Amino acid sequence: METVNPATGEVVDSYEEDSASDIDDALARAEDSFAEWRDVPLREREQLIEAAGDVLRDNEREYAELMTEEMGKPISQAHSEIQKCQWLCDHYAQHASEYLEAETHPSPPGTTVKTVYDPMGPVLAVMPWNFPFWQAMRFAVPYLAAGNVGLLKHASNVPGCALAIEEVFDKAGLPDGAFQTLLAGSEKIDDVLADDRVRAATLTGSGPAGRAVASTAGENLKKTVLELGGSDPFVVLDDADIDAAAETGAWARNQNGGQSCIAAKRFIVHEDVYDEFLDRFVEECEALTVGDPTEEDTDLGPQAQEHLMDDLHDQVEASVDAGATVVTGGEPLDRDGPFYPPTILTDVPEGCPADSEELFGPVASVYSVSDEDAAIAKANDTEFGLGASIWTEDRERGQRVARRIDAGCTYVNQLTKSDPRVPFGGVKNSGYGRELSEAGIKEFVNRKTVWIE
Incomplete structure (x- = not known):
């Protein structure tokens, strides 16, 4: 897997793709990590998400320059993208507990009935190159805060960014395997999504890619969120x-x-x-x-x-x-x-x-x-x-x-944009489901009814 600086035509770096065995090991780590991560108290998960924001702040220039080198984003806009990711971390560090607060329901005397929001497990994300940090972070941060673990299959022209995002969560102190990057071609994704250890998937990309992921997920009864093209x-x-x-x-x-x-x-x-x-x-x-x-x-x-x-x-x-x-x-x-x-x-x-x-x-x-x-x-x-x-x-x-x-x-009287505070997503051939805000963090949870007699 080779990356080329689009502005100069020079090869930036080369990376060895993950083998089938590497991917299987990653899935095993994700499964093991989920068993640990789901039991970490939500307040502690919020603190670790906040720490991820600090890692982004401490390494902003390095990550911005990496984006510019791999996909040609102007450096000022690359800095803005990293800053937006910091804001995302800060937002969920402050509001995840509020978003995931259990809801009580009317019930007979002497009983308590509530809805709680439990994590689902490993979530696969197939992400594009155009906003290589923001697209991946806006998937990862809310889903990690909810207690899921993440597997990122990023675009093949930004593997350095993909590994840097994994580094962010590692440096923040999340357990090993809570967030992993898969350096794998698109041809391997069907098998990953079909694996019983993966519980859901999200994709940002083209219509054909979205249909392929939705088809495989549907065959395996797994929930998806798709953010596709727009005009x-x-x-x-x-x-x-x-x-x-x-x-x-x-x-x-x-x-x-x-x-x-x-x-x-x-x-x-x-x-x-x-x-x-x-x-x-x-x-x-x-x-x-x-x-x-x-x-x-x-x-x-x-x-x-x-x-x-x-x-x-x-x-x-x-x-x-x-x-x-x-x-x-x-x-x-x-x-x-x-x-x-x-x-x-x-x-x-x-x-x-x-x-x-x-x-x-x-x-x-x-x-x-x-x-x-x-x-x-x-x-x-x-x-x-x-x-x-x-x-x-x-x-x-x-x-x-x-x-x-x-x-x-x-x-x-404003341009269309994504914002951590409000739901984001489309209709028709632009996809379904929502990212960000309370709606986003609840896309991949088990809305579990608990009845206590």
Whole structure:
């Protein structure tokens, strides 16, 4: 397993993949560790989660630079990602006990009936490369706090990050085997998920990967949480603050090189403000700096891998061939590495890739619509349903529109984002289940009724 710095093309490191025997040993350790970890008092588990946050603080620069090296994230954004993981640890260290407090129910005189939240066992996580720390930590922290143990199968281009996350929990003082990284190819995951020692699975990734995991889990009667792709609408209504919408929209589309499931991808703009918004949006996108991801002032680094940029450009070219207009960008930059500029497409025909597929890179599709109802209809005209952003100066109108959009997360006058305090997840082909907050920590627990006569 070899990692390549996408900005330079240089080999970063090489790792030996886990054999079938290695994976079996890991599963045995997970099973043994669960027997110990589940009995650790919740308050003590919270303290160890807090300690994991301290490890992240102490090693922030090292972990940020590792991210930048392995997948090209601009260094300032890599620091922000590690800081968000620290916040995640702090949040569950403070609130896990509250989230998992037993609930009492009405019962006959002399009896006590309650629901308690017991852990399930080892949980397998299949995670992507785009937010290599955050995606894995937002799985691990709540599930570990609940008393489960974790097995991480990370993307093959970020094995260093995967091992570093295992190191975080080891340094924090969790028992051996409570959190383990499996350096294994995707072809081995079906057998891991089918193993009786694994009790549940979560995946963040593509639709086909999600279907494969859900299928195997279903055959083995194991619960799953899936966070899949997105083609999030960014709706600009006629009474929106255009400057704020354009500035936030440019960042919502282009942060992390546009490589985000919850990035704004389809900009749906009321015709009365379309020209004004488009002009400001182009200005904001063209002002972003594309360059060396190790430089603090870089906004967009390279795409994570050459073939990913090639796929993105194929989608752009197919959309242009179908009739879309390139307003800015639209061609790979003439430099070493897979660098793609912020790109804006207008006149996007229905059914072309920029309209119907997820574009996982810095490409925005901009539409003009006649009214609020048309904006909602276009926002919902997608197989995906992860997030949405609505812009209006009328908060009641924003809430009304937000309720009519088919998505797991809707934000008014704000970009779509994940936050430890609120549930995160999608509907339709964007998956099911929720991560984060109380909803997330309770996804993989046994909601056990205890009746005491």
